[in-house]
Amino acid sequence: MYLEEAVFKHLTCSQCSKYLSISPIKVYPDRSIKCGRCGKADDGGVESQLYNLIIKDAIFSCVNSYDGCPEMRTLSTMSAHEQTCRTEEYSCQLCAAFVGSASGLYFHCKNNHPAQSLDNSEFLVDVDKDGRDIRYFYSSGRKLFFISGRYESSRSEININLSYFGKHFKGDMKYTLRFKTIEGTILYGSKQYPCSIMHQEMAEAIKYTVDTSNLPKNILICTFDVYEKPALVYNEIPSII
Template sequence: MRVVPDTILENLTCKMCCKYLTVSPIGVHPEGGNVCGRCLYGKKSPPSSLFEYEGDLNFYTILDLIPLSLLGYASYAKSLFPCVNRFEGCSKLLPFSSIRNHEITCIYTKYKCPLCQFEGVGSQLIQHFKTGHKRYLSSDDPIFILNLDNDVCETYLYRAKNMLFLVKVQYVKDITQFEFDTLCLGSLIKTGKIRLVFTIPFGGISTFEEYVLVSDQLLISKNNSFNLTFKINDFHLSEAKKIVCNYKIICIE
């Protein structure tokens, strides 16, 4: 059995709901992009086959075929797709034809985007950040470059494999204090640590001070939050103008 790669799956999402294009029929939105069968049919009965389309679908154009980059996987019986609720802890891998029925009973939680009014499950949040808040999305170890002349309060969506975290970064200039608050949006229960490397440059690129902070062992599970707090003055570096923070969540297998 082969699992559809994330590089394919996450580049083929619905323009309306931001979910994967894993429910047929798949339409074309008049403004460009595709629309999944969830949005086309809503609560109506789905078609009985991949390429059988029924009902009044209003202004959408129905494709005779689903996108070619997805067609080979959808039509191949041994291809498996992850559930859209994978970041909430669902580890099911399903054939294309089973996804709609699975989603009816799958347990999930919706989260609010911290930067606007959007609301959705983890896989939707990733697509939403890609299109609306790309600067605040990190699928690698996030690196924050922060100016110490001003207060800072920013929130990032951080992805570590099949886990999602909201990382709120705050700096209060008056007390030279940094806070990293991390909220786990949903995952299978794991243990891990947070590793924070902060680098403070002086004068040129080749002159800097580097410090490493590592948290105690953590239980990483849904809605758990973690905090790392430190003051620049504790390191006798009050003359610094900026700080480069490399943030990583390390899972212990």
């Protein structure tokens, strides 16, 4: 039984915020619920037989799925997998209050920074304002990104960098950026640039000089697209273009 994406956010541990994918699952008098990673013997919790019965055949994504792991397991096999699947720690680029796993980072940003969490790959820049920092969080499926940059009104220059959080290497994740007016006129379209890989290597930022004289209402719309390098498939003859 595969669990839909919308269900996962309700099946997390009250202590570590990871999925309830390792048994035993225990409930507590304060209505908290802990996974098998966090629950201890004689800690006041009671094993939820009902939960274990209902979810025992469910297929969970690995707790490191937001970190790039594609594995999917049941309760009975997830513990063995996690022993060999390393969890990286990431810090929130919107505040200094969070350091933890990629999945924890996702829920932290959604819950604590809703105004800076993008629902789609587009954001606005008001070029009528003086120097302005640009900081957003964006998720595409289970891939996490931070958009950072700055608009300098003195030079009418904007620079943007897209950082990926996960177990990829520089060049595996790339992006393009388009600037357009609120009327939809495209002013600039970039080539593909490599994403920065957070905690590994920063890539070159995209820079663009804004012609504010032809910009309706002084609003610049920034749209980006992300491209992932296809995984290598062996035993296949590559196509020739």
